[in-house]
Amino acid sequence: MTAMSPTPHDPLGAVLPPSPDNELDTLRELVSSTYLNHDPSLVTIRAGALFARLKALNRAANHATRAHKQATADSRQEMDHTYLGLQNLLYEKRHLEREIDKCRQFASVYQDIPVHALEDFMQIAPEEAPLNSPNAKGAPQLDLKRKELIKEKEALLKESKAQLATVENVKTHIDNLMKTATDVRRKVNDLVQPLPTTSEPGQSTPAS
Template sequence: MSPQTTEEPYEAVINGLQALVDPAYLTHDPAALHARASALTGRLKSLARAANSATRATKNLTAAARHDMDQSHLGLQNLLYEKRHLEREIEKCRQFASVYQDIPLYTLDEFKVLAPPEASTDDVLSDEHQLLLNRLSFEFVERQRLDKMKKELIQQKEELLKESKAKLSTMDSVKTQIETLVKVASEVQKKVDELVLPIPTVNADTPG
């Protein structure tokens, strides 16, 4: 209900009530005046209820519109936040330095010579992405092979060191035994020398 259509009935009812208190109506039938006043009062109350309903409806519409606007604003803020987040993630991806960039690889010429033929076909060489994948794969296999060889050499070295230590220990043991035997022999010789009487020296001038 528009303000104009609401004000006009209000004005008509108010004018009607004011007219009832005009001195010109003093000679009219009181019952008729009372009925007229009751009718106008009822009409006024009806208009007031209609105005209140219209006000509530307007408030509800305003609240709904404000809620929709708030939801739209919130949705827009969420989209802007998501947009900024995606932009940051994209920038991170652009600036990301992958580990493979720091891995020293075989040169392309070395790769062509050392890698299996199927890893360096013309189709592969014309595809930079696939070529890089094949080079990384070959590098991985080569490093596994070299690592295995390194471990085998380390094991051989440890076994040789162990064997060398065992031989050195045996030599030390033999040396100790020899020194012990020499010492014992020396002591035995000393005791023998003490027990054996010295042979008298024969004088050549003494007659026989």
């Protein structure tokens, strides 16, 4: 296992310890026939130093494993938080869409009744219409009511446009969250790749 540089998908790459292959090869040399005529005490000292180095590498590998597990847990927590936020936004989006549909389907009893100004009404009214009756005198109030209804209609249209703009913003936010969730999931997948482990010196690996 060689030391790695950190990358956007593996920010912990730098903590990976170097490969123990060199130390293991040197230990194999020490027990080979090449060192039969060497001073045993020197061979023992060198072997002890190599074993100490292997133990240090093993501790570093264990530390790297724990660090990667913690990073994986943190990334999963971040992904869960992002997913929860996405669900909340989807719920809000559906709620706003229902409200917009209600506004679009709203049918006022006044929208199909033509309302004319008093002067126009007096011109188009039939001759038998009692223009001087109390009801005719209430025409200014009707005109005022008409203006109020027009203002109410404009307010509803304005509110509907505002809600449409909110829905568009929510859609954009959802797209950004989905992109973030994809990036986090990719990081998690990279972090959970199996790490090679270094066995304690003196322990043999069972044959497969």
